[in-house]
Amino acid sequence: MQLNKKVKVEQGAEQKIIAAARRIFQRKGMAGARMEEIAAEAGINKALLHYYFRSKEKLFQVIMMEAKGQMLGRLHPILGSDAPLFEKIELFVESYISFVTENPFLPGFILHEINRHPEKLVNEISSGAKRPNLSKFFQQVETEIKKKNIIAIQPEQLFMNMLSMCVFPFVGRPMLQTVLNVTDKKFNQLLADRKKEIPVFIINSIKR
Amino acid sequence: MQLNKKVKVEQGAEQKIIAAARRIFQRKGMAGARMEEIAAEAGINKALLHYYFRSKEKLFQVIMMEAKGQMLGRLHPILGSDAPLFEKIELFVESYISFVTENPFLPGFILHEINRHPEKLVNEISSGAKRPNLSKFFQQVETEIKKKNIIAIQPEQLFMNMLSMCVFPFVGRPMLQTVLNVTDKKFNQLLADRKKEIPVFIINSIKR
DNA sequence: TGCACTATTAACCATTTGGTTAAACAATGC
DNA sequence: GCATTGTTTAACCAAATGGTTAATAGTGCA
Numbered sequence: 001m002q003l004n005k006k007v008k009v010e011q012g013a014e015q016k017i018i019a020a021a022r023r024i025f026q027r028k029g030m031a032g033a034r035m036e037e038i039a040a041e042a043g044i045n046k047a048l049l050h051y052y053f054r055s056k057e058k059l060f061q062v063i064m065m066e067a068k069g070q071m072l073g074r075l076h077p078i079l080g081s082d083a084p085l086f087e088k089i090e091l092f093v094e095s096y097i098s099f100v101t102e103n104p105f106l107p108g109f110i111l112h113e114i115n116r117h118p119e120k121l122v123n124e125i126s127s128g129a130k131r132p133n134l135s136k137f138f139q140q141v142e143t144e145i146k147k148k149n150i151i152a153i154q155p156e157q158l159f160m161n162m163l164s165m166c167v168f169p170f171v172g173r174p175m176l177q178t179v180l181n182v183t184d185k186k187f188n189q190l191l192a193d194r195k196k197e198i199p200v201f202i203i204n205s206i207k208r
Numbered sequence: 209m210q211l212n213k214k215v216k217v218e219q220g221a222e223q224k225i226i227a228a229a230r231r232i233f234q235r236k237g238m239a240g241a242r243m244e245e246i247a248a249e250a251g252i253n254k255a256l257l258h259y260y261f262r263s264k265e266k267l268f269q270v271i272m273m274e275a276k277g278q279m280l281g282r283l284h285p286i287l288g289s290d291a292p293l294f295e296k297i298e299l300f301v302e303s304y305i306s307f308v309t310e311n312p313f314l315p316g317f318i319l320h321e322i323n324r325h326p327e328k329l330v331n332e333i334s335s336g337a338k339r340p341n342l343s344k345f346f347q348q349v350e351t352e353i354k355k356k357n358i359i360a361i362q363p364e365q366l367f368m369n370m371l372s373m374c375v376f377p378f379v380g381r382p383m384l385q386t387v388l389n390v391t392d393k394k395f396n397q398l399l400a401d402r403k404k405e406i407p408v409f410i411i412n413s414i415k416r
Numbered sequence: 417t418g419c420a421c422t423a424t425t426a427a428c429c430a431t432t433t434g435g436t437t438a439a440a441c442a443a444t445g446c
Numbered sequence: 447g448c449a450t451t452g453t454t455t456a457a458c459c460a461a462a463t464g465g466t467t468a469a470t471a472g473t474g475c476a
Contacts, residue, residue: 013423028324032239035464045425050465075387105323107380112320114382115313116236132387151412156388156398157405163384164376169368171379172315174322176371179283179340180364190364197365204359205413221453243434253455258435 014052016042018062025063026105029112030056067110074099075132085140085150086207089162090199096166097195108171134159150206158206165198222260224250226270233271234313237320238264275318282307283340293348293358294415297370298407304374305403316379342367358414366414373406 011019020042024033035056039046053059078092100107138155145152169176169191177187219227228250232241243264247254261267286300308315346363353360377384377399385395 029237029239029320031237032324034462036462046464047426047466048424051423054465056464071383072387108319108323111316111379111383112237115316116240131389134387134389153409154398154401154405156390157402157409159388160377160384160398160402161373161406161409163380164372165369167380168372168376171319172371172375174326175279175319176368179280179342180367181339182364190362190368193362194365194368197362198369201361201365201369201413205409242432244432254434255436255456256454259453262435264434 013042013044013048016044017049017052017059021059021063022066025060026067026103026109029109030060030116033060064110064113067106070099070103071106071110072132075134079132079134079137081136085144086199086203088137088140089202092162093166093198093202094195096163097191097198100167100170101191104170104173107167111171148208151208153206158202162198162202165194165201169194221250221252221256224252225257225260225267229267229271230274233268234275234311234317237317238268238324241268272318272321275314278307278311279314279318280340283342287340287342287345289344293352294407294411296345296348297410300370301374301406301410302403304371305399305406308375308378309399312378312381315375319379356416359416361414366410370406370410373402373409377402 017038020038021033024038024041033056035049036046038059039049042049049059053062074095078088078095081088081091083091134155137159141150141153141155141158144150173187177184180187180190182190225246228246229241232246232249241264243257244254246267247257250257257267261270282303286296286303289296289299291299342363345367349358349361349363349366352358381395385392388395388398390398
């Protein structure tokens, strides 16, 4: 028989802290987050935060690294694959929207924090993980243009368009929802629809 | 002869404060901004901030109202006009990108602060200014669909796409620039190109 | 059982920070 | 000139906040 009081759902303190820090940091940002608040959210004492992660800055780095990794890490596997261009676009949009749906505060968090520190660029992405490489995707676009399968477009512009349409509605949700004057339910439906709508929109636009 | 030491460029203290607060708040957000810092940026004493604007919160409200007004105020004049749909799209994109080019931190600022306060929605936009009304634009889209001039698309999706492609590259610039691996100059060129590229992209996508 | 080691906490500390106050300073009217 | 009113500042204050410490509780193991 095991006497361990913390079984099943009861994750260790370290994990509880990370989960709490994720929630608080992502919503309020580094400057807006309070160590006390994170401790409370994790259901522990403030001193324990410093026991596991020495400082607010250190804890923040952990969350930020994780966030960057999640946000950028899915670019390469999809865009670097061998799938044909149109299929790749569909895959990318579906995957990215699914991810952001699960983590609606993540993009805004990263963007705000990066803007806050213009000095150190986004370098050392995810602590030296592979920098996302778009060359495969870019080559594919160039090839399809040469083959007259799609119209001439700068690959960079196409990529920006794709990413913008996937991510922005989540970052700008409160503003958009007000301007569009729709309910939560309706807006969620619109977001869900975009998994199918955006690929159609993009492919319509570029195919000859 | 006027003895007034503060002529020409020397705006009054109140204006200097607002200008400084705009810069600091937009870059660092409410929580990240320091009153002392704003005072220094304005070249005055911290106590003078409280003389003109009673509290940080009050000063912040001034900047936020102004920001919302600028961001949302330009929607209605363009989208509510009588211009034909395609022309309207061109006007909108050009106007919006020009504006965001001049105020690159403004969208991120608003979005972050709104996310930070989910309770009070974007209501009371610009202190009761006219809520942007998209109905004219939406009607136009419906009409063009009926006339078979454009393909079927939910007007809300079209609007989201437009706004996303205009705004996101500025909000997400640091991330995008890293991923695309381009210089400042090249990225600025890409952004400038978008004034023409986005309308083409959109119209290509929807026209029959 | 007792010892070493980890985990956890309450109380505390130093610094930062928004905000206040009283006094100096400048402009303006009489 | 001098009183009055508006502007600006240095010094100060109280609350908030990140971080520390010393003591306590729990755990494995010899």
